[in-house]
Amino acid sequence: MTVTFAQDFAREGFASPVRVMPQEAAADLTSRLERAERRLGQDGFARLNAKGHLLYPFLWDLVHDDRILDHVEKILGPDILCWGSSFFSKDAGSSSVVPWHQDGTCWGLDAPKGLTAWLALTPSTPQSGCLRVLPRSHLSALPHAVRNAPSSMLPLGEEVAGDVDEASAVMCPLEPGEMSLHHVTLVHGSAPNQATSGRRIGFAIRYIAGDVRQLGDQKGYATLVRGRDHATYLLEERPQTDLEPAALRRYRDILRHSATLVQREAAGLVQQPR
Numbered sequence: 001m002t003v004t005f006a007q008d009f010a011r012e013g014f015a016s017p018v019r020v021m022p023q024e025a026a027a028d029l030t031s032r033l034e035r036a037e038r039r040l041g042q043d044g045f046a047r048l049n050a051k052g053h054l055l056y057p058f059l060w061d062l063v064h065d066d067r068i069l070d071h072v073e074k075i076l077g078p079d080i081l082c083w084g085s086s087f088f089s090k091d092a093g094s095s096s097v098v099p100w101h102q103d104g105t106c107w108g109l110d111a112p113k114g115l116t117a118w119l120a121l122t123p124s125t126p127q128s129g130c131l132r133v134l135p136r137s138h139l140s141a142l143p144h145a146v147r148n149a150p151s152s153m154l155p156l157g158e159e160v161a162g163d164v165d166e167a168s169a170v171m172c173p174l175e176p177g178e179m180s181l182h183h184v185t186l187v188h189g190s191a192p193n194q195a196t197s198g199r200r201i202g203f204a205i206r207y208i209a210g211d212v213r214q215l216g217d218q219k220g221y222a223t224l225v226r227g228r229d230h231a232t233y234l235l236e237e238r239p240q241t242d243l244e245p246a247a248l249r250r251y252r253d254i255l256r257h258s259a260t261l262v263q264r265e266a267a268g269l270v271q272q273p274r
Contacts, residue, residue, distance in 0.1 A: 004074075005071070005074050005075075006074045006075050009074075009075050009181065009183070010075075011136070012135045012136060013133070013135060013136055013137060013138035013139075013182060013183040013185075013186040014133050014135065014172070014180060014181060014182040014183065014186055014188075015071075015180065015181045015182075016131070016133075016172040016174065016178075016179075016180030016181070016182075017172070017173070017174050017175070017178040017179070017180060018071055018178060018179050018180065018181065019177065019178050020065070020067045020068055020119060020177055020178060020179050021065075021067060021177040022177055023175065023176045023177045025177060026119075026120065026121045026122075026176035026177040027121075027176065029058070029062070029121050029203070030121045030122060030176075030201060032056075032058050033087065033121070033201065036056065036242070048243075048251075049086050049087055050084065050085075050086050050155075050255060050258075051084055051085055051086075051236075051251065051254065051255065051258075052085055052086065052087070053082065053085050053223065054223075054236055054237075054239060054247060054250065054251045054254065055239055055242070055243055055247055055248065055251055056239065056242050056243075057238065057239055057240070057241065057242065059085065059203075060223075060238050060239060062119075062203065062205075063082045063085055063205050063223065063225055064225050064226075068117055068119070068179065068205070069225060069226050071117075071179075071181065072115065072117060072181070072207050072226075073226065075115060075181070076113060076114070076115065076207060076208070076209045077209055077210070077227075078210075078226065078227040079209065079210025079211065079226065079227030079228050079229075079230060080207055080208075080209065080210055080224075080225050080226040080227055081207065081208050081209075081210055081212070081222040081223060081224055081225065081232075081233060082205060082206065082207055082222060082223040082225050083107065083114065083206040083207065083208045083220075083222050084205075084206040084258075085203065085204065085205045085206065086203075086204050087201065087202070087203055087204075088118075088153060088190075088201070088202045088203075088204055089199055089200070089201045089202075090128070090129050090153075090190075090192065090193035090199065090200045091193065091199055092128075092193055092195045092196060092197050092198055092199065093193065093194070093195075093196070094192060094193055095150075095151045095192050096129075096151055096152075096153050096192060096193070097129070097149075097151045097152065097153065097189070097190060097191055097192055098152070098153050098154060098188075098189045098190040099147070099149060099152050099154065099158075099159035099160075099189050100134075100159060100160045100164045100187055100188070100189040101144060101154065101158055101159055101160055101187070101188070101189065102137075102138075102141060102142060102144070102160070102184070102185045102186065102187055102188075103116055103182075103184050103185070103186075103188075103206070104141070104184035104185050105141070105144045105158055105265070105269070106156055106158065106262050106265040106266045106269075107184070107206075107262070107265070108214055108215040108216065108220070108261055108262065108264065108265045109184070109208060109212050109213070109214065109215070110212060110213045110214070110215055111209075111212055111213075112138075112141075112183070112184050112185050113184075113208060113209035113211075113212050114183075114184035114206065114207060114208035114209065114212065115181050115182060115183055115184055115206075115207055116181070116182050116184070116204050116205065116206055116207075117179050117180075117181055117204070117205045117207060118131055118174075118179055118180045118181075118182070118202050118203075118204050118205075119177075119178075119179040119202060119203045119204075119205070120174035120175065120176055120177070120178050120179065120201075120202050121176055121201040121202060121203060122176055122198060122199055122200055122201045123174075123175060123176060123198070123200070124172075124173060124174040124200050124202060125173050125195075125200075126171050126173060127193075127194050127195050128193045128194070128195045128198065128200040129190045129191045129192050129193040129194070129200055130171055130172055130173045130174065130190060130200070131171075131172040131174075131180055131182075131188060131189075131190050131202075132169045132170065132171055132172065132188060132189055132190055132191070133169065133170050133172060133180075133182055133186055133187070133188040134164065134165070134168055134169055134170075134186070134187040134188070135168070135170055137185075137186055137187035138182075138183035138184075138185040138186040138187075139185075140185070141185055142160050142161070142162065142187065143160075143161040143162065144158045144159060144160055144161055144269050145158070145159060145160075145161040145269060146158050146159075146266065146269045147159050151192070156262070156266050158266070158269060160187060164187065174202075184208075207225070208222070210224070210227055210228065210229070210230045210232070211230045211232060212232060213232045213233075214232070214233065214261060215265075216261070216264065218257075218260075218261065219232070219233055219234050220233050220234070220257070220258060220261055221233060221234045221235075221236055221254045221257060221258060222234075222235065222236065223235065223236045236250075236254065237250060
């Protein structure tokens with residue numbers, strides 16, 4: 001029997017590489033990102049990084065891109081929400097890392113029916129700190145600790161609390177325009193960018209099945225990207241122009257609300273400074 005894309009993903013917890021767009025299209029997205037950074041400065045842009053698709057039409061269109069969603073639908077089904085999005089950029093020679101972790105640790109979902117689509121905008125290689133995954137580690141949730149390592153790119157500073165068998169890790173190198181998909185509970189991370197030049201830039205899009213709910217008595221916010229609305233989340237709106245005032249007001253309210261929900265989940269993690 002031929003193993004399907006969805007069956008392979010269900011067994012291993014990830015799929016990589018998956019071609020999404022030509023390298024020229026990825027280069028155009030990189031140029032748009034860099035224009036946004038020049039306008040705001042890197043620090044200013046970083047403060048607007050979470051759910052950037054609510055502020056920039058080109059990112060809203062990207063999280064709705066059928067070339068991505070056609071693969072996501074094979075795994076999550078026809079009704080899909082975008083729970084979040086963010087850039088992960090490492091300058092050449094920087095010490096920035098993504099510690100071993102599982103994405104869904106602090107998402108507060110009532111079922112692990114989600115994944116991350118990690119789209120490479122520049123070459124993502126072992127030397128530049130590409131994604132590393134532990135195949136089949138998605139079958140159970142692991143304890144995490146908040147360590148706040150200075151080099152960590154994770155906003156909450158969380159890491160898998162116990163030892164990780166790095167010998168079993170698999171590298172997921174990507175060319176610009178390719179993506180990897182990994183399950184919401186797959187253990188993954190990435191090393192520093194040890195290249196002598198060039199940024200490693202990826203855009204991570206968090207998708208969940210349309211019938212997933214936020215734990216607790218408050219609904220979260222999400223973007224309906226395909227299929228029908230199950231009324232499980234408050235739906236987000238498309239920005240009309242870059243950083244339009246109405247979108248910025250909505251964005252700030254949504255980020256405050258979302259931060260409250262995520263921090264509630266993070267409060268249950270062990271505080272374990274390095």
